[in-house]
Amino acid sequence: MDFSQLLSTPITWWQVLWAILALLAGWIASRIAKRAVTDLMGHVPTATPAATRFAARFAQYTLLLLGFGIALAFLGANVQPVLAVVIVLVVVAALVLRGVADNFAASVLIATRKPVVLGEEITVEGPDGNPITGTVIELNSRAVVFTTPDGRTAHVPNSKLLAETLVNNSRHGGRRSEVQVRVERAGAGVDVVVEALAESAAAAEGVLADPAVGVLVTAVSATRITGRVQFWHDPARGLSVTSGVVAALTAALARRGWSATVTSEAVVPPLVPGDPV
Structure with a gap:
């Protein structure tokens, strides 16, 4: 037909x-x-x-x-x-839809490879170029949402999270922090001061027993010892545990009659005046 x-x-x-x-x-x-x-x-x-x-x-x-x-x-x-x-x-x-598709594809990779999951603490680059840290509260097809310790909520596009550096502070199960200590030892031996620092930090609430507290001596003079006290804690309790360690060290050194300065921040110039030449 x-x-x-x-x-x-x-x-x-x-x-x-x-x-x-x-x-x-x-x-x-x-x-x-x-x-x-x-x-x-x-x-x-x-x-x-x-x-x-x-x-x-x-x-x-x-x-x-x-x-x-x-x-x-x-x-x-x-x-x-x-x-x-x-x-x-x-x-x-x-x-x-390029941006939408990129973020959706990245969300599939995040869901399968699991570089981050809910409840973990992560550090990423912030809008001003400085690192920003927070706890993940949501994973969706567009972004990873987390809250910072000061109460802010951040949305990081999935594609950006995979393309740039991501630091997962929780995956190891513990996180190490440190405080700086400078002690006027009043004739006490270096080993005695180091032992006192380690015991006082280990007794602070939230400090993990394993790995053990470590003390790194960075400078020794006739009257002063300078060092760093390193300790492990739950990743989500970094600020509170560090504060407790600073308070515990300060109280313990005061009971021994040693004049000391304890801080969790890197300080320049020195915490105390330099030794006389």
Whole structure:
């Protein structure tokens, strides 16, 4: 049978048959793709329902359009203008959704590779270039959300988190901090001062027994000892434990009658006047 009266080119039954099969195959493939994408997104913890619906519909409509284009090709239609329009729309959509797609893809990597999970403390580069530290409270398809010790909430795009340096302070299970100490030892031996510092720091609340407290002596003179006391604690309690160690060392050294300065900050110039030459 000849359909030349309906279209500019003659069409046979075989062409019609292949066009119908192409439409049917496109419809079946679109249904399967929609279901497969929905199931796949269901295994991504950070995927929201809106993102799941968008991805499933995008796959479905893409295959439907592909099947429709193949059917037109079987019928001898000129599909080049249609393909040109589709390509332009795809390019525009890719440019508009590039950031969204990058963050979503990064969220899948974060969910599978788990460089960070809920409740962990992380350090990333802040908007001013300085490091910012906080505890992760949410992982979604766009960003990692964490709160800082001073009550601020930060949203770091997933792609930025993977592309730049990420410090996970909690993954090891403990974190080491230190305080600086300068003691007027009043004739006491170096070993006696070091032992007193280690015992006092170990007794502070929140200091872990393993690894043990360490004391690094950095300078010794006839009247003074300068050193760093290093101790391990739960990553989420860094500030409170460090404060407790400073208070414990100060009290312990005062009980022994040793004049001392204890600080958790690096201080320049020296904490106490230099020795006479």
